Amino acid sequence: MKKKLPMGAFEDAVMEVLWADGGWMTPSEIHSELAQGRTLAYTTVTTTLVRLVEKGRLERHPDGRAFVYHPTLTRAQWVAARMSEVLAGGGDRTTVLGHFVETLDERQRTQLRRMLAARGEQ
Numbered sequence: 001m002k003k004k005l006p007m008g009a010f011e012d013a014v015m016e017v018l019w020a021d022g023g024w025m026t027p028s029e030i031h032s033e034l035a036q037g038r039t040l041a042y043t044t045v046t047t048t049l050v051r052l053v054e055k056g057r058l059e060r061h062p063d064g065r066a067f068v069y070h071p072t073l074t075r076a077q078w079v080a081a082r083m084s085e086v087l088a089g090g091g092d093r094t095t096v097l098g099h100f101v102e103t104l105d106e107r108q109r110t111q112l113r114r115m116l117a118a119r120g121e122q
Contacts, residue, residue: 008082014048015057015071015078024061024068057081 017033018025031045049069052058057078060067073081090096101109 010044011048011052011057012078012082014045014052015073015075018058018069018071019075024063024070026063026066026068028066030069 013034014030017030021029027042027046027049030049031040031042034040034045049058049060049067053060053069057071057073058069059072060069071078087093087096101112104112
């Protein structure tokens with residue numbers, strides 16, 4: 001049996017299933033994909049889907065007696081949003097950003113400088 005994922009990681013897993021499918025999926029279809037090899041409550045999936053809709057990360061439409069879900073963000077937009085959430089919870093943003101920049105290689109730092117310059121923020 002696989003160990004439980006933290007909630008942020010579970011949201012990531014739900015999003016990965018939706019991106020991999022590329023279309024609209026029901027909670028049942030998402031549950032089936034995620035439950036392979038482990039015990040997973042259906043309500044955990046539906047609760048997570050509702051929370052992602054409330055956060056604006058998914059859209060949903062009625063489909064018969066159920067809803068179908070689809071991402072409103074690309075993978076890159078999702079990661080950027082998660083980075084912003086982590087940064088907001090990290091205390092001193094300047095220090096956190098400084099440590100993050102230290103993890104970048106020279107090519108990535110050069111790209112970051114170009115992106116900031118293009119926005120007039122360097």
